[in-house]
Amino acid sequence: MxxxxxxxxxxxxxxxxxxxxxxxxxxxxxxxxxxxxxxxxxxxxxxxxxxxxxxxxxxxxxxxxxxxxxxxxxxxxxxxxxxVEQHFMVHPKHKDRWQEMKFVYSHPHALAQCHQFLNNDMRHATAETFASTGAAAKYVSENPDLEIAAIANDQAAKEYNLSIVKANIHDFANNxxxxxxxxxxxxxxxxxxxxxxxxxxxxxxxxxxxxxxxxxxxxxxxxxxxxxxxxxxxxxxxxxxxxxxxxxxxxxxxxxxxxxxxxxxxxxxxxxxxxxxxxxxxxxxx
Amino acid sequence: MxxxxxxxxxxxxxxxxxxxxxxxxxxxxxxxxxxxxxxxxxxxxxxxxxxxxxxxxxxxxxxxxxxxxxxxxxxxxxxxxxxVEQHFMVHPKHKDRWQEMKFVYSHPHALAQCHQFLNNDMRHATAETFASTGAAAKYVSENPDLEIAAIANDQAAKEYNLSIVKANIHDFANNxxxxxxxxxxxxxxxxxxxxxxxxxxxxxxxxxxxxxxxxxxxxxxxxxxxxxxxxxxxxxxxxxxxxxxxxxxxxxxxxxxxxxxxxxxxxxxxxxxxxxxxxxxxxxxx
Incomplete structure (x- = not known):
């Protein structure tokens, strides 16, 4: 049952x-x-x-x-x-221009864990904190017109129909x-x-x-x-x-x-x- | 030296x-x-x-x-x-009407530690978090025209010339x-x-x-x-x-x-x- x-x-x-x-x-x-x-x-x-x-x-x-x-x-x-595997994801309509996103949302720990990627590939974007990686992914999915991205896991991408444009962006492999x-x-x-x-x-x-x-x-x-x-x-x-x-x-x-x-x-x-x-x-x- | x-x-x-x-x-x-x-x-x-x-x-x-x-x-x-002894303090010009203050500022831990007082004596006021008890006291001292109070220690009251209107408002004596x-x-x-x-x-x-x-x-x-x-x-x-x-x-x-x-x-x-x-x-x- x-x-x-x-x-x-x-x-x-x-x-x-x-x-x-x-x-x-x-x-x-x-x-x-x-x-x-x-x-x-x-x-x-x-x-x-x-x-x-x-x-x-x-x-x-x-x-x-x-x-x-x-x-x-x-x-x-x-x-x-x-x-703990973190991915960079955007609304599908932005997937070919993901590097142009202006804001990156995620949980503060996830942002800290992806420091290298953010610093090298998304230096121009502003990182902002959300209460959870899931909440960040949800917000991105609900606002397709904004140039925003989320750092979250594969489950979040599936749940909210987002496109993972860069996988495994976490600094530290054994987390x-x-x-x-x-x-x-x-x-x-x-x-x-x-x-x-x-x-x-x-x-x-x-x-x-x-x-x-x-x-x-x-x-x-x-x-x-x-x-x-x-x-x-x-x-x-x-x-x-x-x-x-x-x-x-x-x-x-x-x-x-x-x-x-x-x-x-x-x-x-x-x-x-x-x-x-x-x-x-x-x-x-x- | x-x-x-x-x-x-x-x-x-x-x-x-x-x-x-x-x-x-x-x-x-x-x-x-x-x-x-x-x-x-x-x-x-x-x-x-x-x-x-x-x-x-x-x-x-x-x-x-x-x-x-x-x-x-x-x-x-x-x-x-x-x-850890927490006191309720206001700008000296408000000290006779401290119960009318509309906002209470402090560190989140200090607000949590004074839950009983806030709930009983200041229920009408809105609690807002600051990075430290000292920063909250500083803000209160710099804004005498606002109806605001801080929860902080005696040192902060002395440092920023605030009036302690209610001493030892922390719930828990052995902190x-x-x-x-x-x-x-x-x-x-x-x-x-x-x-x-x-x-x-x-x-x-x-x-x-x-x-x-x-x-x-x-x-x-x-x-x-x-x-x-x-x-x-x-x-x-x-x-x-x-x-x-x-x-x-x-x-x-x-x-x-x-x-x-x-x-x-x-x-x-x-x-x-x-x-x-x-x-x-x-x-x-x-």
């Missing part, structure tokens, strides 16, 4: 690219903000939501992580890494964005047609305030069991400087003994542990 | 408050961006620069940390924590910002009149790619020596997802044996270690 999946819109963003790869047969519902996407799952308006968590160049999307920390009712069910799928129960979903890269378990740990060596002890509890951690990051508790939540990526699937025992022991020394999810991660096959 | 100290301006920001507390007798030079402040020390235009590193509510200032990671020639010489002092050699500077809270040593570690348990080994090297770590955070290397610099705060001053031996051993297993500084940290006395 088809169901609804929320994503950070509008159409033509990289998040839509992720949602189309993950849920090709479902009904994708666009939300304007990350909190709105997350709330939609929480309130049962959609079964899953897809939001960005991390980018190669920009790092963690703090808004997503901070919201996940307080939304204890939701779990991560899956993760997908999408390559990728990691998206997560949120659900109420976090039960694993298998994704046909995507490349399964492995499994991870994400936990959030807060340390007791009166116990100086607690972080050591936490990490040692994983270390002696040879449970590998692929990432540790801290986010502020917002109750005072120097108090953090530690978000830890464990490089394996939840098991019956090792991870549960580690968590039980960490809790026994006074830490608070929340499981954010134990899930497969995928990449788009090329 | 007096010397120049750079800071993130304009006048009347929280960074100016930090620089005035740290260097009351020196010549403070305002720069418009964090990279410009850092470059000024690097090029010898100023002896020190003061930039924000972390805030209770917003977390790490990624721009500062990312720039420090690539600027290996600079070291942290000191750190100061400043309470603080951590500022760092950068210098070329990182030699410790003692701060009279400030409260010395302790010492820390900040290092940046990158792990070898071919060694899965490296992060464990790094943390164990500190752990068995009972060297306490107060913070671990990761920042993207920007060369591919999943590759991070780990920035670690060691809860003590650099010594002759324990920390150097730990660093030497971590390097022996293939890590790259950069010392970002070993320095005292202060708070403003109240």
């Amino acid at each position: 088809p169901y609804a999946v929320g994503y950070l819109g509008p159409k033509g963003t990289f998040t839509q690219k992720a949602v189309d790869a993950l849920f090709p047969d479902q009904d994708a519902v666009s939300y304007q903000t990350i909190p709105a996407c997350i709330d939609a799952v929480k309130h049962g308006h959609v079964k899953y939501s897809v939001v960005p968590l991390e980018n190669t160049l920009e790092g963690t999307v703090n808004l997503t992580l901070d919201y996940l920390i307080i939304e204890k009712s939701l779990k991560i069910a899956s993760e997908l890494v999408v390559p 990728e964005t990691r998206f997560i799928v949120l659900s109420k129960n976090g039960s694993e979903i298998s994704m046909d047609g995507l490349v399964l890269k492995g499994y991870k378990t994400k936990v959030m740990i807060s340390l007791p305030t009166d116990h100086a060596g607690a972080l050591h002890q936490v990490l040692s509890a994983f270390a002696w069991r040879r449970i590998n951690l692929s990432k540790i990051e801290s986010r502020p508790m917002k109750t005072g400087l120097g108090r953090y939540y530690f978000i830890i990526d464990i490089d394996q699937k939840m098991d019956d003994i090792l991870i549960p025992n580690t968590i039980a022991e960490i809790e026994a020394i006074g830490c608070h542990v929340e499981l954010l999810g134990s899930y497969p991660y995928y990449s788009i096959s090329k | 007096p010397y120049a100290v750079g800071y993130l301006g304009p006048k009347g920001t929280f960074t100016q408050k930090a620089v005035d507390a740290l260097f009351p007798d020196q010549d403070a030079v305002s720069y418009q961006t964090i990279p410009a402040c850092i470059d000024a020390v690097k090029h010898g235009h100023v002896k020190y620069s003061v930039v924000p590193l972390e805030n209770t509510l917003e977390g790490t200032v990624n721009l500062t940390l990312d720039y420090l990671i690539i600027e290996k020639s600079l070291k942290i010489a000191s750190e100061l924590v400043v309470p 603080e910002t951590r500022f760092i002092v950068l210098s070329k050699n990182g030699s410790e500077i003692s701060m009279d009149g400030l409260v010395l809270k302790g010492y820390k040593t900040k290092v940046m570690i990158s792990l070898p790619t071919d060694h899965a348990g490296a992060l464990h080994q790094v943390l164990s090297a500190f752990a068995w020596r009972r060297i306490n770590l107060s913070k671990i955070e990761s920042r993207p290397m920007k060369t591919g997802l999943g590759r991070y610099y780990f920035i670690i705060d060691i809860d003590q001053k650099m010594d002759d044996i324990l920390i150097p031996n730990t660093i030497a051993e971590i390097e022996a297993i293939g890590c790259h270690v950069e010392l970002l500084g070993s320095y005292p940290y202060y708070s403003i006395s109240k």
Whole structure:
């Protein structure tokens, strides 16, 4: 039975690219903000939501992580890494004179990522920022009489019938964005047609305030069991400087003994542990 | 001999408050961006620069940390924590009718931090964002005929001769910002009149790619020596997802044996270690 999946819109963003790869047969519902996407799952308006968590160049999307920390009712069910490929696109009527366009619209990050192209090929044009690459593409499609172009992905070009006149104009070839799928129960979903890269378990740990060596002890509890951690990051508790939540990526699937025992022991020394999810991660096959 | 100290301006920001507390007798030079402040020390235009590193509510200032990671020639010489206290201020001619002001200007974070006040006392007014609290205060002082107010700190009120008509309007009492002092050699500077809270040593570690348990080994090297770590955070290397610099705060001053031996051993297993500084940290006395 088809169901609804929320994503950070509008159409033509990289998040839509992720949602189309993950849920090709479902009904994708666009939300304007990350909190709105997350709330939609929480309130049962959609079964899953897809939001960005991390980018190669920009790092963690703090808004997503901070919201996940307080939304204890939701779990991560899956993760997908999408390559960030930016293209230069115009309305089809301008496609033979694209170099004459006077304005280039895109998200500020996308404009920054295409600095070389803009500087070499479109030096005469003025770059202006839009809230998303998808919104920039939409504006270009709706204003065929203006001499304007957008930097956005192939999905946006298709969605808004624009002509890609110069493909892959991003400076940096290895740029990728990691998206997560949120659900109420976090039960694993298998994704046909995507490349399964492995499994991870994400936990959030807060340390007791009166116990100086607690972080050591936490990490040692994983270390002696040879449970590998692929990432540790801290986010502020917002109750005072120097108090953090530690978000830890464990490089394996939840098991019956090792991870549960580690968590039980960490809790026994006074830490608070929340499981954010134990899930497969995928990449788009090329 | 007096010397120049750079800071993130304009006048009347929280960074100016930090620089005035740290260097009351020196010549403070305002720069418009964090990279410009850092470059000024690097090029010898100023002896020190003061930039924000972390805030209770917003977390790490990624721009500062990312720039420090690539600027290996600079070291942290000191750190100061400043309470973030926001006040409502108007031009003195409006001070008896401040509730009638039609616009409230401030930095977006400051507007967000004073949500309760704006919602209860100034519901009829329109909030508009400025690049900094100091810039908002400056604009209010320069336009006495407009019915406008600013949210900024006491320093801004003094600097621009504005009247504080409602003090401490921030929602959240424990909000603080951590500022760092950068210098070329990182030699410790003692701060009279400030409260010395302790010492820390900040290092940046990158792990070898071919060694899965490296992060464990790094943390164990500190752990068995009972060297306490107060913070671990990761920042993207920007060369591919999943590759991070780990920035670690060691809860003590650099010594002759324990920390150097730990660093030497971590390097022996293939890590790259950069010392970002070993320095005292202060708070403003109240």
